[in-house]
Amino acid sequence: MRLTIQINGEQHQVDDVWAGESLLYVLRERLGLPGSKNACEQGECGSCTVYLDGTAVCACLVAAGQAQDREVVTVEGLAPGAGELHPVQEAFLAAGAVQCGFCTPGLVVAAHNLVRRNPEPSDAQIREELAGNLCRCTGYEKIMDAVRMAAANTQEAGA
Amino acid sequence: MEFYRPTSWREALEIRAAQPDALPITGGTDVMVELNFDRARPAALLDLTGVPEITGWSEREGQIQIGASMSYTAIIAELADRLPCLALAARTVGSPQIRNRGTAAGNLGAGSPAGDSHPPLLATGAKVHLESVRGSRELSIDQFYLGVKRTALEPDELIRSIEVPAARGPQQFAKIGTRNAMVIAVCSFAIALDAGSRTVGTGLGSAAPTPRQATDAQDFLAEALPWADRDPLAEELANRFGELVAAAAVPIDDVRGSARYRRHALAVLARRTLGWAWEEYRCA
Numbered sequence: 001m002r003l004t005i006q007i008n009g010e011q012h013q014v015d016d017v018w019a020g021e022s023l024l025y026v027l028r029e030r031l032g033l034p035g036s037k038n039a040c041e042q043g044e045c046g047s048c049t050v051y052l053d054g055t056a057v058c059a060c061l062v063a064a065g066q067a068q069d070r071e072v073v074t075v076e077g078l079a080p081g082a083g084e085l086h087p088v089q090e091a092f093l094a095a096g097a098v099q100c101g102f103c104t105p106g107l108v109v110a111a112h113n114l115v116r117r118n119p120e121p122s123d124a125q126i127r128e129e130l131a132g133n134l135c136r137c138t139g140y141e142k143i144m145d146a147v148r149m150a151a152a153n154t155q156e157a158g159a
Numbered sequence: 160m161e162f163y164r165p166t167s168w169r170e171a172l173e174i175r176a177a178q179p180d181a182l183p184i185t186g187g188t189d190v191m192v193e194l195n196f197d198r199a200r201p202a203a204l205l206d207l208t209g210v211p212e213i214t215g216w217s218e219r220e221g222q223i224q225i226g227a228s229m230s231y232t233a234i235i236a237e238l239a240d241r242l243p244c245l246a247l248a249a250r251t252v253g254s255p256q257i258r259n260r261g262t263a264a265g266n267l268g269a270g271s272p273a274g275d276s277h278p279p280l281l282a283t284g285a286k287v288h289l290e291s292v293r294g295s296r297e298l299s300i301d302q303f304y305l306g307v308k309r310t311a312l313e314p315d316e317l318i319r320s321i322e323v324p325a326a327r328g329p330q331q332f333a334k335i336g337t338r339n340a341m342v343i344a345v346c347s348f349a350i351a352l353d354a355g356s357r358t359v360g361t362g363l364g365s366a367a368p369t370p371r372q373a374t375d376a377q378d379f380l381a382e383a384l385p386w387a388d389r390d391p392l393a394e395e396l397a398n399r400f401g402e403l404v405a406a407a408a409v410p411i412d413d414v415r416g417s418a419r420y421r422r423h424a425l426a427v428l429a430r431r432t433l434g435w436a437w438e439e440y441r442c443a
């Protein structure tokens with residue numbers, strides 16, 4: 001089937017999509033957007049987290065056809081411009097929250113989704129909000145630091 | 160494989176009737192796992208997320224109609240005051256990403272005895288609205304579950320909505336798992352006190368081939384609770400309630416827990432949730 005999806009602000013047309021494939025597959029394999037990672041394909045790890053019409057979802061659990069005429073924002077679409085980083089991404093770098101990096105894109109989208117709605121999250125709220133994202137390297141402490149920093153930076157930028 | 164994307168409820172029912180082997184998909188949090196792992200190859204997918212009639216909820220005469228595509232996140236955000244038990248259970252489902260997509264109707268469609276929607280729906284006496292091109296029918300929730308992953312849904316039917324009475328008293332839900340997020344219940348329990356009719360509803364999850372009520376425990380408690388005097392909960396009463404709840408369970412041994420542990424844990428959850436609910440009733 002043919003799909004039309006708006007991705008990171010641009011209209012994309014994709015042909016020959018198999019009805020049973022996921023949005024994640026379309027992004028990675030058909031559109032060359034490998035930012036969203038494929039680590040479990042069963043909703044457990046969050047490394048494929050993207051926005052679908054503004055809601056954070058696991059792209060591996062969205063059927064490609066369900067994204068028809070919808071707006072998708074991937075980790076590639078967060079930064080303001082080429083060669084730049086979003087403050088949430090800056091915070092992950094600055095806090096040392098990235099080791100192998102496989103979980104990072106999903107965590108960045110999940111953290112972005114948290115700080116845009118809640119500029120002063122408590123630690124409990126951060127843990128709750130990131131409960132769907134697994135990291136096998138960092139032990140999460142640096143990720144907590146990164147999200148606290150991202151929240152503080154976002155507030156500063158907004159003020 | 161075909162992909163159908165109806166844009167009206169009527170069209171969805173017509174496709175369902177014409178092609179009963181098209182698998183309905185709403186949040187996809189069960190269906191896509193099956194597809195990704197090659198455990199299912201349906202002839203077609205019938206996507207219900209483009210159908211406007213089944214989004215959101217409405218209220219009539221104290222009954223809340225939950226549209227089939229309303230997500231857990233929306234239930235938590237919009238219905239926690241009217242349907243506290245279901246909202247509590249919804250909060251324990253998966254992760255934020257899963258709750259953003261997953262639906263109670265999908266939980267019913269999947270029919271897993273471990274599904275977190277079932278205990279609250281049983282405890283509150285919910286009804287399921289099923290529709291096909293032949294017409295519509297309403298089933299009381301306890302008639303919906305037929306066996307492990309088997310439900311009363313006919314091949315040409317879809318779940319249109321779930322009807323849950325707005326809370327008429329304190330409600331609680333508790334679930335046993337190895338951590339707070341992303342766990343399938345080892346067992347779960349819901350209780351709803353109806354302060355008006357002075358009756359009690361219960362729901363047990365992961366406790367038998369189908370989710371079920373503990374009717375003896377409900378009857379005992381409705382009779383024994385000091386509704387008028389609002390006395391503190393007597394320990395013997397709570398213990399007896401726990402025993403009767405455990406006796407209603409027919410659990411199995413599996414990787415998540417043994418039958419013996421499940422029975423024990425259900426008695427504990429029953430006592431504990433009753434304690435919380437009764438305190439709330441006394442202080443109301």
Ligand SMILES: Cc1cc2nc3c(=O)[nH]c(=O)nc-3n(C[C@H](O)[C@H](O)[C@H](O)COP(=O)(O)OP(=O)(O)OC[C@H]3O[C@@H](n4cnc5c(N)ncnc54)[C@H](O)[C@@H]3O)c2cc1C
Pocket residue numbers: 042043044182183184185186187188189190191192207227251252253254257260261262263264265266267268269273274275276312316317318319341342343344
């Ligand atoms: C990582 C992860 C964690 C999870 N954690 C939990 C958890 O903690 N607790 C829990 O209970 N579940 C959990 N689940 C399972 C799943 O999220 C739930 O069962 C959810 O309620 C399914 O809803 P859905 O809309 O995504 O269903 P879908 O996957 O779209 O559908 C599920 C089934 O219902 C059928 N169906 C869907 N809509 C209709 C309809 N309107 N009429 C008729 N049939 C229909 C489908 O054909 C399919 O058989 C988890 C899943 C994942 C991937």
Ligand code: FES
Pocket residue numbers: 037038039040041042043044045046047048049058059060061
């Ligand atoms: S790849 Fe989607 S959640 Fe793991």
Ligand code: FES
Pocket residue numbers: 097098099100101102103104134135136137138
């Ligand atoms: S940095 Fe390796 S998985 Fe998180």
